[in-house]
Amino acid sequence: MTDHLSTHLRPDYPFEEGLVLPIDKPLGWTSTDVVRKVRTLMRRLGHRKIKVGHAGTLDPLATGVLLICVGRATKQVDTLQAEEKEYLAEIELGATTPSYDLEHPVDTRYPWAHITRAEVERILSGFIGEQEQEPPVYSAKKLEGRRAYEYAREGEEVNMRRAVINIYSTRLETCELPTSPRLTVRILCSKGTYIRAFARDLGRKLSSGAHLTGLRRTRSGGFQVEHCLSLETLQAKLSPPAPTVETNPV
Structure with missing residues (x-):
């Protein structure tokens, strides 16, 4: 899963088709805070009505694996949440x-x-x-x-x-x-x-x-913390590339 994300996760990814993002939740953030952050990133990419949810709450003072479900993957929330x-x-x-x-x-x-x-x-x-x-x-x-x-x-x-x-x-x-x-x-x-x-x-x-x-x-479940994305890494992967500035040859 992580290799797939590292290779294919980019701004033009077909998020509506569904994706489970394993996030390493930072200290002090609520699980809802992380959902809002991912939803904001989706909106910046033009996915204004896309569904985003999480599978298993973590307290603000806890860190580690938080599964964020995007698009059609939100249908998997109950299944993912039920895993050990x-x-x-x-x-x-x-x-x-x-x-x-x-x-x-x-x-x-x-x-x-x-x-x-x-x-x-x-x-x-x-x-x-x-x-x-x-x-x-x-x-x-x-x-x-x-x-x-x-x-x-x-x-x-x-x-x-x-x-x-x-x-x-x-x-x-x-x-x-x-x-x-x-x-x-x-x-x-x-x-x-x-x-x-x-x-x-x-x-x-x-x-x-x-x-x-x-x-x-x-x-x-099958998602381990060492394979999770930080929010900083996720934001970097989903940031549109900076426009190329053309210069006239001298």
């Missing part, structure tokens, strides 16, 4: 935040000196399989027609409905215990899995607290 995802999660033990990530400051601290690498690996293995997960209150889940985060920001109590997810594998990539409470975990999971909630549950199972300090989606 792989994440690299940076987690700090011993502290929680209301959003389970760095969107909010730490609200509670917990002991973590009792936690060992062996215990972390044992608990991680227990996450594998089908299970029910409670989504974060600060999420885009809809409750009675409103987003859950709207209730949370207004200070209202919210009862989140548990969702069935599947975690296929977990692997402890780095562990700074016992000198530091920081971990990096690779997680392969199903659609609908909240890695922020995974971090929350990991902390609880370790008789402590935990929150995400970084998150990168490294794969979505």
Whole structure:
């Protein structure tokens, strides 16, 4: 896919016929921000009514694989979104935040000196399989027609409905215990899995607290992050060539 894009992606590409653009979403951007950016690029190329959508939301504080569907490829959104995802999660033990990530400051601290690498690996293995997960209150889940985060920001109590997810594998990539409470975990999971909630549950199972300090989606279905396009590269490929200035021979 990437070789195809590198070779054939250009301003005169037949986008209406359909194209899946694997984008490496930058930090701080919402998934909708990326869709708007691609839609703007399409309009500059004259595709004013072309459809653009994404297959699988990434939080603003997450980076990595975001599949942008253009033209007829928007019909593939549900299929692409249903495929398994792989994440690299940076987690700090011993502290929680209301959003389970760095969107909010730490609200509670917990002991973590009792936690060992062996215990972390044992608990991680227990996450594998089908299970029910409670989504974060600060999420885009809809409750009675409103987003859950709207209730949370207004200070209202919210009862989140548990969702069935599947975690296929977990692997402890780095562990700074016992000198530091920081971990990096690779997680392969199903659609609908909240890695922020995974971090929350990991902390609880370790008789402590935990929150995400970084998150990168490294794969979505068959699309890997090392084969994704940056927005800068995409814009460069879709920029019309500068007009040639003819000069009169002397």
